[in-house]
Amino acid sequence: MRALTEFWRDAAMPYAESRRACDSRACYRPHSHATFSIGAVDGGGSCFTGAPGGSVTLQVGTLVLVPAGRVHACNPEPGGAWSYQMLHLDAAWLQGVRAEYAGDDSAAIRIVADPAAYARFCRLNALLFSAAAAQYKEAALIEFIGAMDGAQGLRIAAGPASARCSAQLQPVLEFLRHAPGVHTELADLARLAGMSRFQLIRSFRAATGLTPHAWQLNQRINRAREHLRAGAGLADVAHGLGFADQAHFQRVFKVHAGVTPGRFRA
Template identity: 30%
Template sequence: MPGPDSNWIDLRRDALRGIETLRAHFTGHAYDPHWHDSYLIGVTEQGVQQFHSRRQQHQSRPGTVFMLEPEELHDGDAIDAEGFTYRMLYLSPQQVLQQLDPLHANSKGELHFAATLRNDNQLAYAVWHCFDALWHNHPELIKEATLDRLFMQLSQHPLWRSEVHPADRDKSLALQARDWLIAHHALNPGLQAMAEALHVDRFRLSRLFQAQWGLPPHAWLVQWRLSQARRQLAAGSAPAEVAASLGFADQSHLGRWFKRACHLTPARYQQACTNLPDAR
C-alpha cells in the first residue's frame, strides 16, 4: 500500500516572470488548511483531489481545472490509496490584473473566481501547455504564446464574478485587525494588545476575525509570514535572515512551519526557485 514515502513535490520558478510551477503527488492527507497570496490555477492529472474551500468540499478529477484566489483558505486530501497528482501555476495578483484589465475596471483591484472547479477542455489545455512551457524552460516565444493562450481563456467572463458588499462594521474591524497584525508581525503581538489598540473586546475580535478570514489571528499570522517567506526566499534571502525579519523564533522554527506548509525545507524551496536539479 502506498505510504508517506510515495508523496512527492517538485517546484520550479520562471526567473523572468516569477511564476512558480508545481507538480505533486499525494496519498492520504496532503495539506492542512492554509492560503497563498497568489492566484492558483491547476489541473488534476490522476486520481481524485479532495479539498475544502468556500465552506464546501470539492473533488477535482482528471482533467478538471481548479482555481483558488489569494487568501482563499483550502486544504487537501486523497480519497483512496492511489492518491492524486496535479500540476499548478502560481500567478501573482499583479500579473492577473495587468493581463485581464478590462475585467477589473470596476473591481477595485480584485478579481474573484465564479467557481472553484471548472470542466473546460480549452482552459485545461491552456493551463497544461503553459505549465509545460514554463516547467521545461522553453524558448521565450513559446512561453509567451502559451501565457497569451492561458490569459485569453481566463478572460472569459463566466469565469469571474463581481463582488460588491455593503459597508459592514465587523468586516471593517476585521480588516483593521489584519492590517494591525501585519504592521506588528515582528513583535509577536498578542490578541489582548490588538484588541486594546482597536478598542474592542478581545473575544468579539477573535470571533469576527475568524469569521472573516477563516482562521484565528495567530494562525492567520503564521500563514502571512509563510507567504512573505516564500517571496524573500525566492528573491535570494538567506533562511536565517528571513526567519529574523518575519518574527520566527529562529531558522529552525521557520523550517518546521515551512516544511509543514510547503513539504519542502526553506533551503530546498530556494534551490527549486533557481531551477537547479530537482529538490524533492
C-alpha cells in the first residue's frame, strides 16, 4: 500500500497544526520542536527515543506528549511501516490556556497507553480535519488539553544539568538561535561559553540532548517550517538558511520532518 501523509492547517487557528500518516516508513533523526507535540500510534509498531534509559516501544493506541524543546524521535520498527497522527500546538498559546486553570506545564515527556484517551484524541483530530467551524474545533482542543493534563502515564523528566553549566551555555544557545544559518566552528562556540570543546559538547548534550551543530541544524529546520507555512519558495528558504543548495535542503528537511519541504508546504 502506498504511504499517505496529509496536513491540516487553518488560518483561523494559527496555533495548531496536525498531520496524519498511513503506512509510513519514513525515519526521523533525533529532533525537537518549538511546539508542544501530541502523537498517536494508529497502526504498526514504533520505537520512541528520548528517554535517558533507552528507547521505548509504543503499541497501537499509545499517545506521546512532548513539550517544546525536548529532543526525541518516533520511528517504525526496523523493516516495518506504521501509521500515526501528530498534533503540534504553539507553546505560548498552550501556556496561556493552561494558565487559566493551573494546568501541567512541566517539561516531562508523557507516554499514555489509555484506550479512552486515544479514542478522544482520534475524535479531536477527525474534527480538526473536518469542515466544522473553527470555534467548535478550538473548544474541543481546549477541552482535550485539560483532560490530558490529568491523565496518568509514564513520565520522562528532562536530564539534569547544573545551574553553572546552564548559565555558561546561554551565550551559545542565544547565538545559535539567532543565527541558525551561520556556520560557526566548534572552537569559537567553546570560547563563547568559556569551556573546552569537550566540555561544551558534553554540557550541551546534557542540556539539550544534541551536540551544538545538531541543535543548530534543528533550529534551521524549525525556521524552515515557519517560512514554508508562510508560502516562501524552496530555493529562497534554502539560500536564506545557509544550505548548500536546494537538493541539500530537501535531504536534510526530509530526515527531520518525514516529508519533503514541497510536500510540507502544499
